Amino acid sequence: MSDQTPGDLIARSNRLGADARNTNYAGGNTSAKGTATDPVTSEPTELLWVKGSGGDLGTLTEAGLAVLRLDRLRSLVAVYPGVEREDEMVAAFDYCLHGKGGAAPSIDTAMHGLVDAAHIDHLHPDSGIALATAADGEALTKECFGDKVTWVDWRRPGFQLGLDIAEVKRNNPQAIGVILGGHGITAWGDTSDECERNSLEIIRTAEQFLASHGKAEPFGAVVPGFEALPESERRARAAALAPVVRGLASTDAPQLGHFDDSDVVLEFLSREKLQPLAELGTSCPDHFLRTKVRPLVVDLPGTAPLEDVVTRLKELHVAYREEYAAYYDRHATPESPAMRGADPAIVLVPGVGMFSFGKDKQTARVAGEFYVNAINVMRGAEAVSTYAPIAESEKFRIEYWSLEEAKLQRMPKPKPLAGRVALVTGAGSGIGKAIAERLGAEGACVVVADLNADGARAVAEGIGTTDRAISVVADVTDADAVQAAVDAAALAFGGVDLVVNNAGLSISKPLLETTEKDWDLQHDVMAKGSFLVSRAVAKTMVEQGMGGDIVYISSKNSVFAGPNNVAYGAAKADQAHQVRLLAAELGEHGIRVNGVNPDGVVRGSGIFAQGWGAQRAAVYGVEEKDLGAFYAQRTLLKREVLPEHVANAVFALTGGDLTHTTGLHVPVDAGVAAGFLR
Incomplete structure (x- = not known):
């Protein structure tokens, strides 16, 4: 019986789980036996700490351990009904828990409790499984290890397998572990360090045996034409x-x-x-x-x-x-x-x-x-x-x-956008950032696209790991760059289900001061850019055959003739009509196309921070710092529009409740009567 703490078990588990040669992700389990004071009797009680159901050895914490009383666990042997009913024993583990018991006990709990060793590792190393799945695995195990490691025929994990391994250990006192036919390895030791050494000895010895005894081309010759492409x-x-x-x-x-x-x-x-x-x-x-x-x-x-x-x-x-x-x-x-x-x-x-x-x-x-x-x-x-x-x-x-x-x-209910891949343009700041973060929070995998590589990377990292979000540098005016972003989504997550055309900019000038360059730049980014992105993702969505959502972040200016913004307003009107055109064209593929028409978003806006705010403030004769309040006062609700309000509308359109809505523009302007849709 060990007097070492669960901390030693966790440290050993983390070391073993950190090396892919030792075990696969979430594979295997480890345990330690020891004593603790029973809070009811104040007497020392023999306990088993064992990795619970689910979880991963490499990231195991104390919360992931199941804690059971050994006396009660071992008493189950007397009531075991036999292999045909051994699944019933898993429910019996709950009656062996100590206190609240920690994590749910796994099917391998019996092995850890019944084998007479203070510390036990059950692992899935590639080298061990190679011997376990060899046609003459038992003989090879003998050749590789002598009598130091023994063979156990395949048996489905459960109570009987625990009894089998316990008997093998009793009959082979010289053994440090076993090869489990078709499955993996189990090792043991009197101390945590000894158990870890024995596990590693089995794994490394098997690796060396395969390397020294194996033939050079186990998969046969290369088939002409099947070589890797450049x-x-x-x-x-x-x-x-x-x-x-x-x-x-x-x-x-x-x-x-x-x-x-x-x-x-x-x-x-x-x-x-x-x-x-x-x-x-x-x-x-x-x-x-x-x-x-x-x-x-x-x-x-x-x-x-x-x-x-x-x-x-x-x-x-x-x-x-x-x-x-x-x-x-x-x-x-x-x-x-x-x-x-x-x-x-x-x-x-x-x-x-x-x-x-x-x-x-x-x-x-x-x-x-x-x-x-x-x-x-x-x-x-x-x-x-x-x-x-x-x-x-x-x-x-x-x-x-x-x-x-x-x-x-027992798995938790998935979030509304779980299983969907979202591509958001102009997502490195402002409205795009808020949209990317909201879609990620609702379960989507997000491709954060922006010209600003650092901004896009920061937003993606804020959403989560590369299992949750990636960043791409994308100039939406360049068809090749757009396709590269869509390809990145395909390689990272399999495709695209939801795209938000948010990339934009604005230059506020009266007609006579608006240059051809001003006009071309705004139309290239918003009108042409939205077209290029929608064309590329629509191709992907059609090939997937899973439907999809395309959302345009247009503007109330697409329907409202604001002063001194002819190029911006015209480009936004172009985007707004793309929504209608594409909704009509793509509906047969289950692709819904909708738009969001915000009023001026001042706080947190990348566009306003780049000079648009100062230009619009000058048009209306107010201080730039007061522009948001000015916009709010001209609305029916007297409320300022913020990036998260636009993100809320995007989620409302794509989150699953508006499955029969396409071709719609949703105003997010706190009520601008002149911008009402007609």
């Missing part, structure tokens, strides 16, 4: 394919995408064993729960014409859905949850890379990371043996496990 060509093709692939992967439910063209992926896609190995699917439960039973693999070379790849993708997608439904029908029982969706989570395109999908960007990215783990596992197993994952029936039992279904049902 980087610029590869990424351009990926950007073009991403919306198509995302649309297919979203047939049953909207998905976000992630793209990976790392060397490990491209090498696998170029080899002769790609198809047969991909067909076998992944093995470790953590892997296939996120990647599905197998990927969709395009069977054309990277050099094939793009239109041929698109046609083949659609054919293969139909076949994939039929095969997945057949897989479900082969193994489902009357007690099985309903089929969750027949679309692939992983799509492999030779010469280009891997597209992975999930309900949010992090899930999509992690699915891709897990398939990279699977590639590493297949390479290791094929290097020393033959890759032999667990049976398809076992995969189904885990994918449609009632306990897994219960975990999914």
Whole structure:
């Protein structure tokens, strides 16, 4: 029994989880046994601290630990009803909790409690799983470790597996851990440091064994034409394919995408064993729960014409859905949850890379990371043996496990814009910044586009990590720059669902002082720029087949003849009519086009800060500092319009309540009668 604190367990977990060679994201669990004072009896009580359900070892905190009484946990052995009813034991863990118990206990709790060791690590290293999925894995484990590490045949995680490992440890006092067939490793120690050393010894020894005993080309020879395309060509093709692939992967439910063209992926896609190995699917439960039973693999070379790849993708997608439904029908029982969706989570395109999908960007990215783990596992197993994952029936039992279904049902309700990708132009400051932040807060992934790279980057970082937002430098007057921004959205998130044409500027002059340059600049940015952005994103939205939203930030000046702003007002009127024209044209694709007409936004506005405020103040004969109050007093509500008010209108149009509204202009002007729409 250890007297070390949960802090030692957390530190060990974080170190192990920080190295991808040791375990995958959110994979595995760690534990420590020790004593604490029972607050009721004031007596010392034997406890188990173990990573709870969900969470990640690399970022584990004390709140992520489940805390259970060992005496009660061990007493469950006497009432265990057998492997056919072992799922009932998970509910029994709740009766073993100490105090409030911390996090929800995971299915692996029994292993940590029943194995007679003070500290235990259960991990999913690629090297360990490679041995665990080799056709002769038991013999290879003996060859690699002697009697220091033993073999345990595949068994679905649960109470019986805990009993099995406990017996193996009792019968092998010399062992420091086990290889779990088809699954991963478990190691133990009397101290936290010893347990960590033993885990690392198993992982590194397996790595060295595979490197020294493995053949040079475990995936076979390169298939001519399937080599990786040059980087610029590869990424351009990926950007073009991403919306198509995302649309297919979203047939049953909207998905976000992630793209990976790392060397490990491209090498696998170029080899002769790609198809047969991909067909076998992944093995470790953590892997296939996120990647599905197998990927969709395009069977054309990277050099094939793009239109041929698109046609083949659609054919293969139909076949994939039929095969997945057949897989479900082969193994489902009357007690099985309903089929969750027949679309692939992983799509492999030779010469280009891997597209992975999930309900949010992090899930999509992690699915891709897990398939990279699977590639590493297949390479290791094929290097020393033959890759032999667990049976398809076992995969189904885990994918449609009632306990897994219960975990999914506990997930919080998604935010209104979850699963959507928003591109906001002119988002580095002012109104665009407020819109980007609001859309991000409502669950969208946001592409923050602006001429000012530093401003765009700051806004994106304020919204969150690159799983939430990215920044791009975009000149909306340049068609190539606009397409580059849309391509960046496709590579980062899979496509675009919502665009806000906000980029703008204004020069306040009377007609006789307005130069041709003044006119061209404002029309280039707002009229032409909105056209270029809408054209590029509409193409993406049509290819996705998921509908979409285009929102124009126009102005009350699009309908109100304000003084000394002929170029600005005319450009805004152009934007306003684009809304009507595009709403009429794009409706058949489920794309809604609407506008927002703000009054002058002074505070927080990038346009006003760049001289427009001083110009307008001079027109109206007020101090620039009083311009916002002046605008407010001329409205019916006597209220100043701020950037967040415009952002509120954008969310109202796109947040899901106005699904049947298109071609509308929403005034955000606190009531300007002269700007009423007629």
